[in-house]
Every structure is written in C-alpha cells, then in structure tokens.
Amino acid sequence: MKGVSSRSLCDASMVTMSESTTSSSPTVPVVAIVLAAGFGTRFDPKNPKQLVSVDDRPVIAWSLEAFEDAPEVTDIVVVVNPTVYEAVEGVIDERGFAKVRALVPGGETRADSTVAALDFLAQSGIPHDAKVLIHDGVRPFVSPKIIGECVAVLDSVNAATVAVPSTDTILLATPDEGDDKTPKVRAVPDRAATFRAQTPQCFRFGTIRDAYNRAADDEGFRPTDDTRVIIDYLPDEPVAIVQGSDDNMKITVQGDIDVAETIAPRARRVRNLARKRIAQQMLADM
Numbered sequence: 001m002k003g004v005s006s007r008s009l010c011d012a013s014m015v016t017m018s019e020s021t022t023s024s025s026p027t028v029p030v031v032a033i034v035l036a037a038g039f040g041t042r043f044d045p046k047n048p049k050q051l052v053s054v055d056d057r058p059v060i061a062w063s064l065e066a067f068e069d070a071p072e073v074t075d076i077v078v079v080v081n082p083t084v085y086e087a088v089e090g091v092i093d094e095r096g097f098a099k100v101r102a103l104v105p106g107g108e109t110r111a112d113s114t115v116a117a118l119d120f121l122a123q124s125g126i127p128h129d130a131k132v133l134i135h136d137g138v139r140p141f142v143s144p145k146i147i148g149e150c151v152a153v154l155d156s157v158n159a160a161t162v163a164v165p166s167t168d169t170i171l172l173a174t175p176d177e178g179d180d181k182t183p184k185v186r187a188v189p190d191r192a193a194t195f196r197a198q199t200p201q202c203f204r205f206g207t208i209r210d211a212y213n214r215a216a217d218d219e220g221f222r223p224t225d226d227t228r229v230i231i232d233y234l235p236d237e238p239v240a241i242v243q244g245s246d247d248n249m250k251i252t253v254q255g256d257i258d259v260a261e262t263i264a265p266r267a268r269r270v271r272n273l274a275r276k277r278i279a280q281q282m283l284a285d286m
Ligand SMILES: Nc1ccn([C@@H]2O[C@H](COP(=O)(O)OP(=O)(O)OP(=O)(O)O)[C@@H](O)[C@H]2O)c(=O)n1
Pocket: 035, 036, 037, 038, 039, 040, 041, 042, 043, 050, 079, 106, 107, 108, 109, 110, 111, 112, 113, 135, 136, 137, 138, 139, 250, 251, 252
C-alpha cells in the first residue's frame, strides 16, 4: 500500500464551511474521518464488509456519500488497510467524492486507526479548533440531520457522541470470572442512564488529540470508541449526546446485511430529500 495518498489536505477547501450552519461561530475546517481499516473478523475477513454491496453500492460508498453531501463538512480523510486500499480508492474516483483529501494507512486496532488520522491532520497543520467527526465506515446510513447536529453541538462543547437510549437493561459484567470461567454480573445501571454509542463521535481537534496523546503510554488501553478516550483521560471534559437512530446501524456480522438492505431505500429517500432542500436553499440564496 502506498503511504498517504497524493491527495492534499491543506488546500483552500478546508475552510469553505457553509455560512448557514456557522453563523454563530468562526469558520473552521470540519473534517470527517471515515474509518475503513478494520479486518471484519466477525463478518468475514475474506470478504471485507466495507466493500460489500447494499442496494447495489458498497457500504463505504454509502458512508462517504453522507459526508460528501453534507454542506457542513469541508474535508474527508479515509483510513484504510492494504486489503481494501485500491477498492476504496476506486470507489472514491468512480463516484467523484471531491472532499476526500487523503487515504491514510490504519493500524491494528480502531484506536490506532483514529490516531493515524489525527497524526495526519496534525502534520497537515489543521487548526486546534477544527471540528472532527470520527465515523465508522461500516455505518452506512448516517443521516444528514445527525451530521448537522454533530457539527452544531461543537459550538457549545468540545466533545460529543451520537447515541441512542438503550431499550434493554444493560448489565455490567466481569468477563470469564470464577471457576466456571463465565461472565458474572457486577452492576445493573439505571436503564434511563444507559445509551448505545454510535458514530459519528465529534470533537474539537485539540481536545481529541490531547486525549489520545495522554492515552499513548497506556499500552493495555484498548478503547472500542473515541468517547472513552475523553472520559478516561480528560474526565472534566463534558461529552454531549446527539440523538442517533436505529437506522444508523453498524454492519458487524453477516446478518446485518439483510437489515441494511431493508433500511437502504429509506436512507436513499432521506438523502434525496436533503439534496433537494440544499438545491432549493441555494436557489433562494442567489
Ligand atoms: N484496526 C481497525 C479496526 C476497525 N476500524 C474501523 O472501525 C469501524 C468499527 O469497527 P468494527 O465494526 O469492529 O470493524 P472491524 O474491526 O472490521 O470488525 P471486527 O472487530 O469484527 O474485526 C469499522 O469501520 C472499521 O473499519 C479501523 O479503521 N481500523
């Protein structure tokens, strides 16, 4: 795999964020980091889930299109592994995703891949107060509304995550404990206080970079999301919750593709409607 692709991040388009969503705040780059460097061990490592077609288009194309279409987003960085690099690049070229500035090689874990993207942004000279939305490339149906709310909430907090209230009661367990080596329940939090994390997870660049820098020496730290890095390493930093949706599902196992096929037509309608609204707004502004 090539290193970072030749697309350049630091060009004028990094500061072209739409006036409509930023009237109350100075114009800063809004960068979507789309993570697509996973190996799909729970899905099928021989058939990368990022590239599987849902409603005739690869999962990664759905995810990238959401940010390409979002007027608030100025730049996209895609994190890839050697197995998917060429195919992802092909998708970007074929679909003309013009906001994609770079394909960055990922790491062994999701957190390593996030760090690779943050390092790349730092080397590119991104400002401290840039807004960064970190998204699982295998959550294809993130909506225009969720993206807009993620960008807006960063005017009031430095960190936020998309999440949905849990409808099940969540059990906190100690894995593989006792003689029988099975998990044992150790706490049952109030359901009203439990949410299921989704993505995007959204941060001011300086905040998430600081949190990951502090976590860097902790070798055993294996966070499954970016919010945990803030909670553990910047505990005084409030993390807001942006309302997610069940349609913003993550493709994890094979059965999720059938679910995704049922959501895809609805997601397509939502995106078409958003495109029409943007076009109408542009006409009205002329
Ligand atoms: N080293 C990694 C691991 C994960 N991811 C990305 O993080 C997101 C969420 O991860 P997950 O669903 O766990 O994907 P995989 O790691 O591919 O799956 P598995 O855990 O089953 O191997 C995915 O978009 C995945 O591509 C990544 O960029 N780099």
